Amino acid sequence: MKKSGAEILIECLKEQGVTTVFGYPGGAVLDIYDALYRDGSIDHIVTAHEQGAAHAADGYARASGRTGVVIATSGPGATNLVTGIATAFMDSVPVVAITGNVGAKFLGRDSFQEIDITGITMPITKHNFIVKTAEELAPTVRAAFQIANTGRKGPVLVDILKNVQVAECDYTPQTPILPAHKPVPREALTGAAEALDHAKRPLIMVGGGAIASGAEEELLRLAQTLCAPVACTLMGLGAFPASHPLFMGMMGMHGSETAAKAVLRSDCILAVGTRFSDRVALDRDSFAAKKTVVQIDIDDAEIDKNVFVQHSVLGDVKEALTTLLPMLSPVEARPFAAAMTRMRAQENHRRKRYELGHKVIAEAARLAPEGTVVATDVGQHQMWTAQIYPFERPRMLLTSGGLGTMGFGMGAAIGAACATGKHILLVTGDGSFNMNLNELSTAVSRGLPITILLMNNRALGMVRQWQKLFYDNRFSQTVVEKKTDYVKFAESFGATGLCIRKEKDIVPVLKKAFSIPAPVLVDCRISEDENVLPMIKPGATYDTIITKWEEK
């Protein structure tokens, strides 16, 4: 049957099971928006800014595992997506970004709102396309979804010329095909199984790849079979239940002391879906010295990239672990694991002496409604959340790990609310929140159940902390005394505004906030001197972990 390009696009989105898209209309996508309107079956969430829409599509994908879709017009609409696409790229999130562009007649002539968005996004997408004829539109959109979800996931951009949206072309519906993962052969795992069986002090290191693969059950069985402690990277939090005695907390620059000790004492590390980033491995040369490292990853380019490994397994984590599990000899008890579990319990106990910001997060974790999904921005509040909040299941924490995008949280919270229908807790800071606070209007107009904990220290806390540590307290541009009244701000946007000034406010205010199934902003007035600890300096070795420091 004949359809216009814009209609074909909508049909192709429906083929892929897309029910929700995020975006912002404009000149070069008018036909797509007209087709969306006439079709009426896809829910479109219009944001305040295209960056918010890109983060929302990303948050939608992170929270649900489905592909996030964002639509933007040409020129500034497209360039506003860039940070959002790069954020999804660094964290391997499947997002399809659709942009309009000027018609073929105007292409390459510096026409109004013309931009080479495929050129701009080349290094931050898995792949991108420019569609110049209606005939290639359907195959391209199908390919985009397939690429976004195959192997290591990631964003794909499809730039559609205006004339393609109008042109008529034959359309035949097609059921999407997602190629199955290549099976991981038993032989590939022999070396890995032997190394794990021989290890006295094995440590399982879990990254975001375990969540992307949906390997939480296999991971739990693996840890129990080996009786091995588990540490998660920031991206891996939730893949292993935080309440499990074998959970050692987060590892890396601001990871737990116990996780750092476990790394140092282990004789074998099983790295599952993690890329040994500089925030995790820190000094990559010493990280795995005198240890056997087994790495399971779906991306061949991550093997031997940052840390050289003795045994590598190329493939999907879930499939690899399913094959590996029966090859391992079960271990009933292990002194190393018992010692680590004890140390973790002691560390948790020590941490009870929380400062206000910590206490707010700990109480929020206790009081949040069942099934709450947590989104964060980037900075101190992000690390506190990662350290304190007990993430019991995957896709419970949405955070910008690789790119570290301040301003990610508000959009991500909107996307997650649309994807899950659950209560969303956004933990943010006054620095990050100011970057995309415009999206509070989107959350309000949609009536989304988002509780925003604004860790307001009137400073760019993380940068300020580094200035304390490395720049002799020269707080260049990090103490910004904004005069914003966040309670009034929230109210003016149609949200509820609350405030926590003292410890005794925490419980009643949080209880009230969580009882409202709509946007609530809680202004938490915390001290600018609350630090994130422990800390391992960038590029330093794990034994140099700082657990406390005296204020000057």
Add this chain to the structure above:
Amino acid sequence: MENPTKYTISALVANKSGVLTRVAALFARRGYNIESLSVCATENDEFSRMTIVLKGDEYILAQMMKQMDKLIDVKKIKYVEDEAVLRELMLVKVRTNAETRTQIFEISQIFRANVVDASPEATILELTGKPSKLDGFVTMLLPYGVMELARTGVTAISRGNACIGDETDYKEKV
């Protein structure tokens, strides 16, 4: 890097606009040092062939091949062993006068280069061969004055029966 080695890589890539940009952008972003890169048509309209000479070590070689393999438009990538057939074409314009002409012609004969253009003050020579042979030829011509020089960069093909397109994913990935 202490002693960068040269490695040659062949790649079959989709014959589409923008593919060269993707490959070149990857090299720039990852900081790979490329000595030469040549692109040409193949027996199949859907593919172009790239021959890349990389300067680096084995770590960079492995990373570059893996990163290139991740590009959707790169269909097949192969390391070219030293024993493969490697050829490069060069055109060189040498300053010539009545006195030096015979000498230049003699050098050309030794290297089996062709004289493709001659004028009273200059001669253009054409030579095909291994890069090292071309280097040797240039060294011999330098004393006479090399006015201009153009080289295509290496193109390579493996010896014997084996072909880059043999393996199945060549067709699957199209």
